[in-house]
Amino acid sequence: MMEQPYFGRRLKELRRARRLSQAALAGEEISTGYLSRLESGARQPTERVVTYLVKKLAVERSAFDVPPSGGSLAQALSLATSSDSDETVERLIIALDQAEDEDLLLRWQALWIISRHWQRRGEHAEERAALEELVRIADELALPELQCRAQSQLARLLRATGEVTRAIDMATHAYQLATQGKLSVSDVGTALQTLVAAEAEAGRLPDARAHVDELVTLVENGGSEVMRTEALWSAATVRFRQGDHERAREFLERAMNELDSRVDLTLWVRLRLATASLCLQTEPPLTDLGRAYLQEVEGALALVGTSVMRQELLMLQAYLAFHEGRYEDARAAHDELNCDDMRMTYRDRIRLSILDSQLLLLEGDEERGLSRLRELGEQARQASNIDLAADIWRILAGALETSRQRRSAAEG
Structure with missing residues (x-):
C-alpha cells in the first residue's frame, strides 16, 4: 500500500x-x-x-515510493536549506510529518521552507496550512520578527485568494509589529508592501497611496535592489487603480530598468508580465507594447518558469488576441488553461472568467455571457474587491447597451 x-x-x-x-x-x-x-x-x-x-x-x-526521510527533522532541514530542490523539500515534509516533540524553532524553519515551496508551485491550500501553523508557532514563541514575517506572508496569500478583508487586518497587524518593534527595513517593507496590495485590492486607494509612498521612501533609504523594485511595482499598481495609467507605466519601466536580470530572473519575468497586463488593461489597450513584453517573457520562462507564470502568460496571450480581434485564438488560449489545475490569483481567475463571458457574447451566446458577468460582479462585490467589481459592472453595462442597440436595429 x-x-x-x-x-x-x-x-x-x-x-x-x-x-x-x-x-x-x-x-x-x-x-x-x-x-x-x-x-x-x-x-x-x-x-x-x-x-x-x-x-x-x-x-x-x-x-x-516515499523517499527516505534522511533521519531527523534537523537533518532534513539542513539538506533543504542547502538545496531547494523539490526532492529535498519533499523529504523535509515527510520528516516534519513524522517528527514528535521537536523544537518549535526547528518546526518554524521547516514550515517556512515548505510554505515557499508551495507558493512557487501555486498550491494555495497547502501553502495556507503551512502559513497558519507558522503564525501559531510565532505567536507561541512571542518573537516579533517571526510573527511579522508569518503574518505578512499569510496576508499576501489571503489577498491572492480573494479574502481581502482578513488580509488587510493581518497585514495591518504585521506592520504594527514591525514598526513598534523597530524591526529591520526588510520586515517593515514586506509588511507595508502586503498592506498596500490588500488595500488596493479592496479599493481603499487613499490608504494604499499613503502607505506606498511611505514604502518607496523607506526602501530608497536602505532597501535592497529587489525591495526597491517591488516597491516601485506596488506604486505602479496603486497609480493604475487610481486611473493614472501613464504614471503607473513610468514606475514599472523604472523598476524594469533598475533590476538586473542576474539579480532575480523570476522577478524580472514577473515585472514584464505585470507591465504587459497593465498595457492590455489600459483604455485603449496598448497591444504593441503588451505583445513586446510577452515576447520577452517567453524565452525567460524556459529557464525560471513556474506553472503560475506560464498560466499568467497564456491568459495575457488570450487577452492580447481578444483586443486584436483574433477571437478564435483568444478562445483557444482560454480553453487551453486547465481549470482543474488553475493556480493563478483570485483576481486573475476572475479576469479569465470575464474574458470567457466577453467571448460568449461575441459567439452569440448572449444569455450566458450576460448572466456570467452579473454573477462575477456580485462575487467580486461580496469579496470586498470593489475596483474589480466596478470593472465588471462597466463591462456589463457596455454589453447591455450593445445588446439593446442590436435589438433596436433588428426591430427597426
Whole structure:
C-alpha cells in the first residue's frame, strides 16, 4: 500500500507535469471525485488503481515510493536549506510529518521552507496550512520578527485568494509589529508592501497611496535592489487603480530598468508580465507594447518558469488576441488553461472568467455571457474587491447597451 499524503502529492505532481486534467486522468476507470480524494491524501489507493495510474502516467511504480526521510527533522532541514530542490523539500515534509516533540524553532524553519515551496508551485491550500501553523508557532514563541514575517506572508496569500478583508487586518497587524518593534527595513517593507496590495485590492486607494509612498521612501533609504523594485511595482499598481495609467507605466519601466536580470530572473519575468497586463488593461489597450513584453517573457520562462507564470502568460496571450480581434485564438488560449489545475490569483481567475463571458457574447451566446458577468460582479462585490467589481459592472453595462442597440436595429 502506498503511503499518504505523499502518494497524493506525487500523483498530482505527475498529472500536472503531463498537463492532464483530473477528468482526463480518471478516464472511464475511476471517478474524478475519488481521484481528487487520492490527491488530497484523504483516501488510500487500491492495488487496481495504482496499476491503472502507473500505466496511464507511463511511470514505474517506484515513482510513488516515499523517499527516505534522511533521519531527523534537523537533518532534513539542513539538506533543504542547502538545496531547494523539490526532492529535498519533499523529504523535509515527510520528516516534519513524522517528527514528535521537536523544537518549535526547528518546526518554524521547516514550515517556512515548505510554505515557499508551495507558493512557487501555486498550491494555495497547502501553502495556507503551512502559513497558519507558522503564525501559531510565532505567536507561541512571542518573537516579533517571526510573527511579522508569518503574518505578512499569510496576508499576501489571503489577498491572492480573494479574502481581502482578513488580509488587510493581518497585514495591518504585521506592520504594527514591525514598526513598534523597530524591526529591520526588510520586515517593515514586506509588511507595508502586503498592506498596500490588500488595500488596493479592496479599493481603499487613499490608504494604499499613503502607505506606498511611505514604502518607496523607506526602501530608497536602505532597501535592497529587489525591495526597491517591488516597491516601485506596488506604486505602479496603486497609480493604475487610481486611473493614472501613464504614471503607473513610468514606475514599472523604472523598476524594469533598475533590476538586473542576474539579480532575480523570476522577478524580472514577473515585472514584464505585470507591465504587459497593465498595457492590455489600459483604455485603449496598448497591444504593441503588451505583445513586446510577452515576447520577452517567453524565452525567460524556459529557464525560471513556474506553472503560475506560464498560466499568467497564456491568459495575457488570450487577452492580447481578444483586443486584436483574433477571437478564435483568444478562445483557444482560454480553453487551453486547465481549470482543474488553475493556480493563478483570485483576481486573475476572475479576469479569465470575464474574458470567457466577453467571448460568449461575441459567439452569440448572449444569455450566458450576460448572466456570467452579473454573477462575477456580485462575487467580486461580496469579496470586498470593489475596483474589480466596478470593472465588471462597466463591462456589463457596455454589453447591455450593445445588446439593446442590436435589438433596436433588428426591430427597426
